[in-house]
Amino acid sequence: MVKISLDVMGGDFGPEVVIPGAAKALERHPEITFVLFGQRDKCEALLANYPKLKEKSVFHECDVAIGMDEKPSQALRRGRNVSTMWRSIAAVKTGDADVAVSAGNTGALMAMAKFCLRMMPNVERPAIAGIWPTLKGESIVLDIGATIGADAKQLLDFAVMGGAMARALFEIERPTIGLLNVGVEEIKGQEDVREAGRLLREANIDSLNYYGFVEGDDLGKGTVDVVVTEGFTGNIALKAAEGTAKQIAAYLRAAMSRSLLSRIGYIFAKGAFDALREKMDPRKVNGGVFLGLNGIVIKSHGGTDAEGFAAAIEVGYDMVRNGLTQKIENDLKLYHALLPSSAGPEAA
Amino acid sequence: MVKISLDVMGGDFGPEVVIPGAAKALERHPEITFVLFGQRDKCEALLANYPKLKEKSVFHECDVAIGMDEKPSQALRRGRNVSTMWRSIAAVKTGDADVAVSAGNTGALMAMAKFCLRMMPNVERPAIAGIWPTLKGESIVLDIGATIGADAKQLLDFAVMGGAMARALFEIERPTIGLLNVGVEEIKGQEDVREAGRLLREANIDSLNYYGFVEGDDLGKGTVDVVVTEGFTGNIALKAAEGTAKQIAAYLRAAMSRSLLSRIGYIFAKGAFDALREKMDPRKVNGGVFLGLNGIVIKSHGGTDAEGFAAAIEVGYDMVRNGLTQKIENDLKLYHALLPSSAGPEAA
Secondary structure, three states: OEEEEEEOOOOOOOHHHHHHHHHHHHHHOOOEEEEEEEOHHHHHHHHHOOHHHHHOEEEEEOOEOOOOOOOHHHHHHHHOOOEHHHHHHHHHHHOOOOEEEEOOOHHHHHHHHHHHHOEOOOOOOOEEEEEEEOOOOEEEEEOOOOOOOOOHHHHHHHHHHHHHHHHHHHOOOOOEEEEEOOOOOOOOOOHHHHHHHHHHHHHOOOOOEEEEEEOOOHHHHOOOOEEEOOHHHHHHHHHHHHHHHHHHHHHHHHHHOOOHHHHHHHHHOHHHHHHHHHHOOHHHHOOEEEEOEOOEEEEOOOOOOHHHHHHHHHHHHHHHHOOHHHHHHHHHHHHHHHOOOOOOHHHO | OEEEEEEOOOOOOOHHHHHHHHHHHHHHOOOEEEEEEEOHHHHHHHHHOOHHHHHOEEEEEOOEOOOOOOOHHHHHHHHOOOEHHHHHHHHHHHOOOOEEEEOOOHHHHHHHHHHHHOEOOOOOOOEEEEEEEOOOOEEEEEOOOOOOOOOHHHHHHHHHHHHHHHHHHHOOOOOEEEEEOOOOOOOOOOHHHHHHHHHHHHHOOOOOEEEEEEOOOHHHHOOOOEEEOOHHHHHHHHHHHHHHHHHHHHHHHHHHOOOHHHHHHHHHOHHHHHHHHHHHOHHHHOOEEEEOEOOEEEEOOOOOOHHHHHHHHHHHHHHHHOOHHHHHHHHHHHHHHHOOOOOOHHHO
């Protein structure tokens, strides 16, 4: 049994997406039970449409729903202890749930998760790990927006946490880890990336296979299982790639409708285009995982639909089933034992 | 007349690409004259195939060609005064050329350009500006790899220089400028980006229309004419986008060859696919412009073909015709007059 708490009011569409999404995930994984936090008047009628989900859920009425535009500090002030977002996270703390999933706003969710669950021992800053579709399958990329400007020690923590997540999600024993860098040699700056590389190479721990530096185009190639960077660059790389995918999709649509011949061609090749669309479907890789906290929180894209929200739930489900938190704790302990002094921020 | 100096030995293919590339550019712009720096035995026979180019060129024999893998410091030691790369840059300094174009290695080219041409007064660090294809047309993105970790003052300089380049290249009077940032509010770090935003807003100079922050997905949308960031993030965003484009092209090829129907569809829609390929052709936007130096140097992609090298030459040609260096100098002067104290690095 895997217990999942849901912030039913989170996201652009709230219960309209969260409830059918949960129903879809339950259909595929009947061993899930849900703890739902929502506003009863907005959920009750919807929930009645999904009797199986209703049966496998406990519903908790909450007064406050956090808005998508609320600032983290405001959300924390207004929503601590009483909001659907806070309470879905708190359920992980009390053990009522194994993982929390929310499509609510990232800043507020991270602020509440940090405040409620606290950082793991030995971890200074949290990371958000995303799943990046590649030519070889999928990679994990972190941080995609939680920690701006990480130092060498923090990058190391990200490498260890991302490695543990790869082991949990992809079920590989010794995932390859790359540090995102630029190719030009002998340039100033980013001493932290180089220092992190040196430390990773020296530590040489069993659960990680340190590959070296990777560049921006290695992301799509799937050169390594885990790409580590700080949150500013990671967030911009992710959005630049998403933007490029949308841009090419727009070019492709325009090209296919430009003449009668191309429209006929489109009809013949419709199966191929459907396969391509499936391959590029952003819903399939929906779900950013907050790492470094005492408990797992999954951030779903705010604008996703029921299928996308179900995918985010399933990321959480996989993480729990494969013991992510325990894996991270073990790896961090191992790592810090190997690098007692040099991994300190003083060394950076 | 526009005088362009070429590092004929630069790039993965050297004269095999540079000479036919120059011939193509000359065909389209007969008012160009070339100053060629190469190794005679590797160029003479090739050049004989292009009598028009030969007629409009002066050839200078050089002893040294810089390798694609040479470190900047080594290239500088070995190639100063005597290499094709150095001498093509030096021709800009002496006035024998208006702009230099090289497909040689970026690190060496930047090191030589800085050493030979020196930084413009009031500019601390150079930038490489790239041309980014967008849904609306093209944008300028800088820095894509010269300056890692720019501070607020340096980001300002990049904004002014990128704005001048947009005026020269796109022939618009008041280009819009965006600072690349992440969307999450109230997060630590990147004070420099915020400080640069504040200064740009306050200065409000005539030649720039400061738009505000933009995110990674605004690059492909073409939200602004000029996107400003430091070189680490800019380089990774560029390569992440290029990688995504290649990834999708691979998906598309696989999808189109998966069944008889899709192959038939492909034949019908071939014109559309050709248009798409044309749209995504990386050769069309080949040419990174080194900004901040006393003279213009264009870096062509090392692996490009003659068409791509011709495009890089044409970027240089446009820059010269539209008085890029003068525009940058004027704008910088104007800008520094408006922000006499607060633009200093102390303020960042």
